[in-house]
Amino acid sequence: MATELEELIGFLSSPSPPVKKIAVDIVRDYTGSEDGLESLGKYSNVVLPSLSRLLGEKKVVSEPAAQALVNLSQKPELAGKMVEMHMVRTSMETLYKQDCEITSLLIMLLVNLTQLDAGIDSLLQSADEKMHGLYVMKLVRSFCSSSCEGKVDPFEHVASVLVNISKKEHGRKLLLDQKRCLLKQIVRNDSKSLLRKRGVAGTIRNCCFEAENQLQNLLLISEFLWPALLLPVAGNKVYSEEDTRKMPLELASALSIEREPVTDPEIRVQALEAIYLLILQEAGRRAFWSVNGPRILQVGYADEDDPKAMEAYERAGSLLIQESGLDEELTDTSSLAETSS
Helix, strand or coil, X not given: CCCHHHHHHHHCCXXXXXXXXXXXXXXXXXXXXXXXXXXXXXXHHXXXXXXXXXXXXXXXXXXXXXXXXXXXXXXXXXXXXXXXXXXXXXXXXXHCCCCCCCHHHHHHHHHHHCCCHHXXXXXXXXXXXXXXXXXXXXXXXXXXXXXXXXXXXXXXXXXXXXXXXXXXXXXXXXXXXXXXXXXXHHHCCCCCCHHHHXXXXXXXXXXXXXXXXHHHHHHXXXXXXXXXXXXXXXXXXXXXXXHHCCCCHHHHHHHCCCCCCCCCHHHHHHHHHHHHHHHCCHHHHHHHHHCCHHHHHHHHHHHCCCHHHHHHHHHHHXXXXXXXXXXXXXXXXXXXXXXXX
């Protein structure tokens, strides 16, 4: 004899729209608690396909179905089952259907699924040589063209998807592929959204782990890369003409006027870690000196008060000092690095 929960899950496939609506709302509410998630997880082979089929229906049904899937996908074992049943493909196909009304929820679902290696492979379409990277290209295009300052931004969570896929080597290689120019598009994304800023900074930082083998590809976008990395860590000072004349126009223009500071230390740490990975390479250090990067680190460090960010400044500064002596201020930074380690 079927349990009450089994009967409820069965109603998700009811031909009656009102019955289906009531059932999906109750299932969505179930996923709001740990006990509910555990109970539904026991019937995952039934409930997950049933909810997946509802994603293409009208918003009154698709929205609670998507909310339920987002909640369920927080459990790694359930997220794994979703990937196995091609939920990434279903989400992408639904996302790019005309008049999709659950965009933000589908992106949040992809964020959870790409925390798994299998989910990343599925989004990258690694098994299909002809389609490889198509989903990511679509998401990057939407992410870079949909920033809605002050309004609902349905694609802002793509920032977290990009961080997830760039944690893996094959994801980084896709983003760094010069034929696709994906990282260049991402780096140029200029938004006041903290989620977007963190995602862009994290993605750049992850891609810089490929600096040893792909430094040339990274430096090909230096016109956008250095401002993205150096402006967040440049401190609050208006730079002198003596400082800015040694910088490219993009940096000089921004640093020669008063600007809004980057108050989030996580972004500064990610930018500094990316800089460190770049200047580990000799050509990266030369490029960094060519934009007067060491001077920017000096000024930024003087304004810094976050312990983790200070440590990141010191780590990068110590590399530069090892190669060539700087002025007393950055030398002091190096000694700080020694005492903090």
